[in-house]
Ligand SMILES: Nc1nc2c(ncn2[C@@H]2O[C@H](COP(=O)(O)OP(=O)(O)OP(=O)(O)O)[C@@H](O)[C@H]2O)c(=O)[nH]1
């Protein structure tokens with residue numbers, strides 16, 4: 400299956416939740432009036448686009464309808480598509496991995512899909528001929544190390560690990576030395592999503608970050624925050640919390656296939672000042688895609 404069809408398939412539920420409902424509204428209205436906008440507004444809000452972002456979309460849409468003197472409700476769909484693409488603005492979603500080694504740190508609360516996404520990212524770059532090393536920086540649970548090891552074996556990349564409970568910064572230090580010795584192109588570090596307190600978690604991330612600053616001062620680094628699309632508006636508050644202590648360079652939005660409320664992408668793009676770089680559309684190894692607003696809207700509405 401091609402990339403675009405895979406995206407469409409991953410967005411099935413959201414297509415039902417947003418697009419089909421919008422189509423129903425547009426065919427059921429004989430003219431464009433306030434009530435039609437209210438119906439559209441409700442569809443967007445219930446799809447997790449968020450109140451703030453929805454208000455802006457509806458306002459802009461009303462303006463466009465007026466400017467273009469549109470009278471047929473069916474024409475509203477094209478205008479809405481345009482509006483969604485423009486509100487999401489396509490930034491540069493390339494991962495900045497210009498040095499060898501480059502580092503990717505993957506952070507986020509527990510269960511959002513960090514480890515799985517690391518496996519998928521490793522696969523993506525291995526396929527492109529890059530030498531990838533994984534660091535098992537989630538030492539909080541033994542199962543976390545095992546899970547990453549399974550991914551490392553599946554993809555065919557090296558894993559640097561220590562025992563459960565060891566210092567994640569020490570694991571990352573080891574991994575950096577290996578990455579240098581083995582001339583790796585990309586080092587990807589897993590981190591714990593679950594610790595006793597938020598402060599523990601943030602201290603741990605800071606410590607890992609300091610090791611990388613010291614050991615690889617001139618290396619490209621991506622700090623990717625993983626957010627679970629099925630958690631809705633909660634994802635936005637997680638991003639705000641992590642932003643306070645990490646210099647997040649991109650978001651990986653997982654489990655888009657598992658929600659009818661994929662409108663969360665639109666809210667994230669509009670409310671946070673962080674680019675969505677990758678999206679997860681399934682549990683399989685190649686179910687991770689580069690994000691493009693244009694393609695997202697096309698896949699949603701086509
Ligand atoms: N459907 C679907 N499931 C996903 C996706 N990404 C991850 N998952 C699933 O989400 C679950 C949790 O994923 P993990 O990768 O273990 O999450 P984590 O953030 O590493 O979790 P902790 O290590 O507990 O903090 C697993 O069952 C994954 O298969 C996705 O894009 N789509």
Ligand SMILES: [Mg+2]
Pocket residue numbers: 513514515537543589
């Ligand atoms: Mg994990």
